[in-house]
Amino acid sequence: MATSFAGVPIFYYEALASILFFIGLTGAIARRNPLVMLMSIELMFNAANLAFIVFARAWLNNAGQIFAFLVITVAAAEAAIALAIVVVVFRSAQQVDVDEVRVLHG
Amino acid sequence: MIAFWIIAAVLIVSALWTVTARKPIYSVVSLLLNFAALATTYLILHAEFLAVMQIIVYSGAILMLFVFVIALLNSGIAAVVLGRDRVPVAPAAAAALAAVAFVATAIAAAHAPAIAPIATHSQLGAVGRGNVFGSIGDFGQALFLSRLLPFEITALILMVAVVGVVLLAGDLAPYVPTRRRAEQSRRALREAILREGK
Numbered sequence: 001m002a003t004s005f006a007g008v009p010i011f012y013y014e015a016l017a018s019i020l021f022f023i024g025l026t027g028a029i030a031r032r033n034p035l036v037m038l039m040s041i042e043l044m045f046n047a048a049n050l051a052f053i054v055f056a057r058a059w060l061n062n063a064g065q066i067f068a069f070l071v072i073t074v075a076a077a078e079a080a081i082a083l084a085i086v087v088v089v090f091r092s093a094q095q096v097d098v099d100e101v102r103v104l105h106g
Numbered sequence: 107m108i109a110f111w112i113i114a115a116v117l118i119v120s121a122l123w124t125v126t127a128r129k130p131i132y133s134v135v136s137l138l139l140n141f142a143a144l145a146t147t148y149l150i151l152h153a154e155f156l157a158v159m160q161i162i163v164y165s166g167a168i169l170m171l172f173v174f175v176i177a178l179l180n181s182g183i184a185a186v187v188l189g190r191d192r193v194p195v196a197p198a199a200a201a202a203l204a205a206v207a208f209v210a211t212a213i214a215a216a217h218a219p220a221i222a223p224i225a226t227h228s229q230l231g232a233v234g235r236g237n238v239f240g241s242i243g244d245f246g247q248a249l250f251l252s253r254l255l256p257f258e259i260t261a262l263i264l265m266v267a268v269v270g271v272v273l274l275a276g277d278l279a280p281y282v283p284t285r286r287r288a289e290q291s292r293r294a295l296r297e298a299i300l301r302e303g304k
Binding site: 005007008011012013014015016018019020022023024025026027029030031032033035036038039040042043046049050053054056057060062063065066068069070072073074075076077078079080081083084085086087088090 | 107110114117118121122124125126127130133134137140141144147148151152153155156159160163164167168171172175176178179190191192193194197198201204205208212216229230239240244245248249253256259260263264266267268270271274275
């Protein structure tokens with residue numbers, strides 16, 4: 001198992017991924033704009049992807065890259081559906097404040 | 107090593123900017139920067155196909171979706187008014203707990219015995235060459251030969267998402283009231299009736 005590549009230890013990449021993940025988590029918790037919350041969630045997805053790809057590289061095993069590919073797909077589906085929900089809620093309620101929107105059933 | 111520090115700085119600063127930007131469109135721009143830096147990182151880590159996917163799917167498709175929704179929301183009759191940002195106690199505590207658990211796991215993992223890697227046939231080689239680890243041929247073989255089922259499940263997820271989006275936001279989208287909105291329209295109706303009565 002390679003503990004570093006091109007002079008950069010794996011741990012640095014993992015620390016970077018975790019920092020990005022927690023920046024995204026903070027944004028998803030603290031922001032009130034649903035669009036920025038969604039973008040923060042994308043940040044968290046990407047941090048997880050980075051960790052997957054670093055481990056794939058460390059063990060020269062493709063499974064991590066395949067997993068990152070699946071995460072990208074799920075993130076795309078999630079973004080599309082979430083943005084559709086935001087548009088529908090805004091269209092009917094004229095506001096997108098996540099603390100005000102409590103009812104999602106028709 | 108220097109490249110890593112530069113990319114790490116770009117990633118962290120653009121992530122912070124995404125989270126703290128005042129207007130969502132600024133968040134989109136900084137997220138674009140973040141994705142570009144991440145694609146570079148993927149290239150460094152021999153994930154060529156994913157680097158390209160990162161640019162095409164994330165920067166090309168998902169961020170465009172965000173831009174269109176922002177344009178749509180801001181072109182309405184009234185500007186979108188939001189309350190102040192807040193830090194809710196319970197989720198913040200949960201996130202802090204998760205951070206602590208993360209650090210503890212990292213420390214524990216640093217002391218754990220090394221796990222024997224599962225051998226694959228691909229060898230490391232120059233980025234951009236065929237039949238080396240992470241090249242598009244290598245990735246495609248892994249995806250379509252040994253991991254076909256996850257790929258098919260991906261297709262199913264995307265199909266369900268497309269159907270869901272069309273159902274949600276299509277022409278026949280159902281009316282989704284919020285309690286506050288319903289209360290407002292009821293009050294307006296009542297006042298109108300009272301005014302007509304006089």
